[in-house]
Amino acid sequence: MAPGGSKYQDIRNPRSADSDYGIAPESAEFTNSPISAAITGGKHGAGSNSVVHELLECPVCMDPMHPPIQQCPNGHTLCVKCKSKVHVCPICRHELGNIRCLALEKISESIELPCRYQIYGCQDIFTYHMSLLHEQNCKFRPYNCPYARSECAVTGDIQHLIAHLKEDHKVDMHDGCTFNHVFVESNPQEVENAAWELPIFNCFGHQFCLHFEAFNLGLAPVYMAFLLFMGNEDDAKRYSYSLEVGGFGRKLTWQGVPRSLRDSHKTVRDSLDGLIIQRNIALYFSGGVMNELELEVVGRIWRDPL
Numbered sequence: 001m002a003p004g005g006s007k008y009q010d011i012r013n014p015r016s017a018d019s020d021y022g023i024a025p026e027s028a029e030f031t032n033s034p035i036s037a038a039i040t041g042g043k044h045g046a047g048s049n050s051v052v053h054e055l056l057e058c059p060v061c062m063d064p065m066h067p068p069i070q071q072c073p074n075g076h077t078l079c080v081k082c083k084s085k086v087h088v089c090p091i092c093r094h095e096l097g098n099i100r101c102l103a104l105e106k107i108s109e110s111i112e113l114p115c116r117y118q119i120y121g122c123q124d125i126f127t128y129h130m131s132l133l134h135e136q137n138c139k140f141r142p143y144n145c146p147y148a149r150s151e152c153a154v155t156g157d158i159q160h161l162i163a164h165l166k167e168d169h170k171v172d173m174h175d176g177c178t179f180n181h182v183f184v185e186s187n188p189q190e191v192e193n194a195a196w197e198l199p200i201f202n203c204f205g206h207q208f209c210l211h212f213e214a215f216n217l218g219l220a221p222v223y224m225a226f227l228l229f230m231g232n233e234d235d236a237k238r239y240s241y242s243l244e245v246g247g248f249g250r251k252l253t254w255q256g257v258p259r260s261l262r263d264s265h266k267t268v269r270d271s272l273d274g275l276i277i278q279r280n281i282a283l284y285f286s287g288g289v290m291n292e293l294e295l296e297v298v299g300r301i302w303r304d305p306l
Contacts, residue, residue: 226274
């Protein structure tokens with residue numbers, strides 16, 4: 001919840017020498033404010049994580065605020081990034097000046113907080129400033145949905161995403177470390193920047209997503225197949241996989257390391273880290289019928305020795 005007017009309404013900005021420097025002076029009203037209580041360890045003290053989170057949450061972007069923390073003359077705070085985008089206070093609509101909230105900055109320097117991804121298993125505790133850096137790379141942070149046929153905004157841990165993919169996207173789930181999957185398109189000449197349904201393979205107690213996409217590589221229309229590992233980068237490096245397409249005595253093969261789900265399918269596609277097949281060759285492998293794609297992708301996943 002963003003800080004509201006009731007938390008800061010007793011803070012004033014009387015004209016003084018301090019205000020010329022953009023510093024809000026301390027007053028009798030301020031010493032009774034929730035911010036002062038948080039610093040001195042009152043009922044809103046730094047030990048109350050929920051109150052601290054409210055005080056340090058920008059009401060515009062809802063992200064944690066870090067120094068320099070800005071405030072309006074009535075004491076409502078916002079982050080410096082959002083201050084550059086708005087001209088009036090988002091709470092009271094008062095014109096913004098150039099006032100720093102030194103009280104909140106003092107709080108942010110003195111508290112320690114658990115990782116925001118504690119619910120996913122992270123037990124680490126950091127200073128407020130270090131927590132932001134940690135959370136950007138926390139191994140417990142949620143994953144994005146890998147479904148490529150729509151811009152799905154669902155996030156969560158792996159088990160949540162598996163249930164979501166099965167129930168909401170109706171993906172095919174397969175058991176085994178070898179597979180052959182057929183991708184079909186009735187009008188391949190008209191398909192560009194497209195993705196096919198996402199089969200998922202359960203192998204070695206983990207899940208692997210087989211992506212198949214069409215796009216232009218320069219001026220050449222191509223297809224690309226690759227595997228994403230549903231887990232973090234370190235675990236993904238323990239595995240290798242191969243993909244093969246072919247027909248009429250010819251074949252193309254690819255061997256690589258699956259990319260982690262931390263990388264979006266667009267990131268992997270743009271890095272060309274997979275089996276790339278020119279469209280005319282894919283159609284040739286489909287049976288020589290140039291107006292219909294029916295391409296079988298054969299694959300194998302194995303675990304590399306430690």
